[in-house]
Amino acid sequence: MKPPVSQRRVARTPLDKLERYYHQAQRYAWDVDSLGWDEHPLVPRADADRWRVFWKSVIDQQLQADRLAVEAATKLLLRVQEREAKLYYGTMVQDEARHLEGWTRLADPLPETGDEDPYLEQMGQMVMDGETLEEQVVTFQVIFEGLAIDAFRDIARSAEATVLGAMADQLVRDDSIHHNSGVAYAEHLLDDASPALKKHVSGVLKEFAPLYIEHARWRPPARSWLARRMKARDEAQLERNKHTVNEAVTDLGLDPPYDL
Template sequence: MATEQVVEQQHEDPTAYAGVLRFYELAKRAEWQVRDLPWGEIPPIPETKGAPQKVARRRDMWRSVITQQLQADELACEMASQLLNIAPDHEAKLYYSTMVQDESRHTEAWLRLSGEIGGTAERDPHLDALAHMTLEADTLEEKVFQMQVFYERLIISRFRLIARSSRGTLLEDLCNRLTTDDGIHHGAGMAYEKVLLQNASKQTKQKLVDAANRLLPTFVEHALWRPKERAFIGRAMHARDIERLKEDLEIGVRLAESLGLDVSEVQLPV
């Protein structure tokens, strides 16, 4: 059955889900495979010269970076699968079928990349806590906003930063691919959240604000957390991390406002 026919049969307004379906088509066209990366042709991470201790420390640092991204995409697999299962709209399910594939492919790529550099490092406990909050959220509107509108938007700049710091490596290649994929995830989330909120009750919208106030303190802990492998960077970059955190929170507020949400009761922790 054609996508357009699905819309006509299920909705009085055939344009209501046009944005979601547009991102569904984009996701299909942007699909790639882990085997497409130039494995064995370029180094997995930036190569460091110098004393063995320095080389080992830099390798541990990159291992921790990759571990956190692997952790994030493992959790994203759970969240995307949940969205696929609970979304009531056929068009949204079409999109989430591609998102589940994306997050699984991302996880596969991170697993393979971590294997190239000696395994994984310490997990971020605050990231696990954030994912648990989203998985346990009461409403679909909360889940879509937290995962796609907020998290997927913020990770794009992180991938660009990692890519700039790892020129000529598999890590750069992977981050560039994920920048595109997560841009589509975010765009689809914005499109679907607009549909969900169009006729949402005041109570449902208030739940989004209440959820944000519960989530933001943990988000701050996540943003400022560093594993021992990157503790030396964390100390040096603390002031910049605080500024970036404020920028992230401001982005979240602007995104919420663009969706017509009243954010006057959101309590920013920094």
């Protein structure tokens, strides 16, 4: 006889969780065509030039992030060994490729801004060139994707009844799976990791931490007028994010990267 659901949950290993996320990701896979392209405007206040440029710069930044995410997820798929991890990362590569398709289709008809976040690029390269699988999973999925979820919630709230808002809603769900699977896999990888490996990963997180702050504060010229007005709110969010990161990382038995 199968144990009751509550006990089955307690008995789950991190790799069992990863397999569950593989099935969940398949179930939730969606189509970019389904975002309401013919029913809704692409972005809020699409008839005003200033707002078209503003939202385009938001989209450009997400496009940049998902261009890096496709590469990072592919690196992980090639690197992982466990059967559950191979299955799971196959779905994550597909998700990130779908995100890239969505952002590209949103970006194409909107004005060119040409602004790229240099700190995001540096963080992406750090993940890509990561010496250990552990540091790649923690920086990319536990930290970066974990913090992206709230940002997508924010976009979804401010862009209701637009294609951008529909896309952000899907990304909240996808990146919740990406983040939770990363936490589960990091638990598996770090469970019996040597003190030297944990020290190495903690060191990488210390280097990653200031880059994340620069990235969070970076605003392209197209958004500088609003950034000034939002400064206090953005700084408060950044403080909350630092606490979130410290908590997530110490839960994995690593050193907190931010001095708070």
